[in-house]
Amino acid sequence: MQKQETLSKNQKIILDLIEKSDQPLKAYSILFDVKKKGINAPLQVYRALNKLVKIGKIHKIESRNAFIACKNSKCQIANATIFSICESCEDVTEIHDHKLSEHLRDFKDNKGMKYNKYNLEFFGLCKKCV
Amino acid sequence: MQKQETLSKNQKIILDLIEKSDQPLKAYSILFDVKKKGINAPLQVYRALNKLVKIGKIHKIESRNAFIACKNSKCQIANATIFSICESCEDVTEIHDHKLSEHLRDFKDNKGMKYNKYNLEFFGLCKKCV
């Protein structure tokens, strides 16, 4: 059974906003949007973001410095993420591909390194933008 | 036959510095180091970095905002990168794994997206840090 995290006020406000967007949001755009809810400083946003990332409710798109909600409602995974990113319209989609995930999970390098996390980003053109 | 790019003065200076380091360098640390060579402004560094990334001489470690030389001297690939990153000592190594690369190259999602690039970062603890 998964531990159900109790979110704090700021964490809820920010998760709520990110979940309502189907596309990644940037920290300062989040800040702008939550000012009306009494969140005034970047640090308040980053603290909530960090926590939400940590518990797998959202993911950071590293190449874009932006944050997207994890749609995989049941089993939040903070440590194994795959995204496709359209370089034209910037549309981002999380990919759930069992075979690929398995491959990445099982990957062993030749240096004896112990992995506990990976992040994969595919770039290209989506159907609309081809 | 691979086209041999001719690098400009600033590009050479900066590539040279990055190649001498076996670990990723950050833009402003590069800037600091090349001031003695007459490169004075962030933009001069970023311009060179962008070009070097584009032609595959260096790669950006997205999760670290840092740049590392591509050791794969013959066939610089700017569009298919795999790294392992130690979360303790921050050691970064580029991974060349034929099977995994093949898998990623051949990956097709179910949305008809056309990929031309990917970047994969593995995180964990290296031998020394376990």
Next chain:
DNA sequence: TAACGCTGTGTAATAATATAACATATTTAA
């Protein structure tokens, strides 16, 4: 129930990363 650890909040200041805008020079290709 008092003391403690843990997590979260609020605020100000500042650090770190990256780009815009403008003027000019150099190289490449038609």
Next chain:
DNA sequence: TTAAATATGTTATATTATTACACAGCGTTA
């Protein structure tokens, strides 16, 4: 040999993220 493309230099500024400090709330435990 002129036009296009690429590179340079400089100033200013935008964007992303963290440090430092003070304090509040909550559950544990001694």
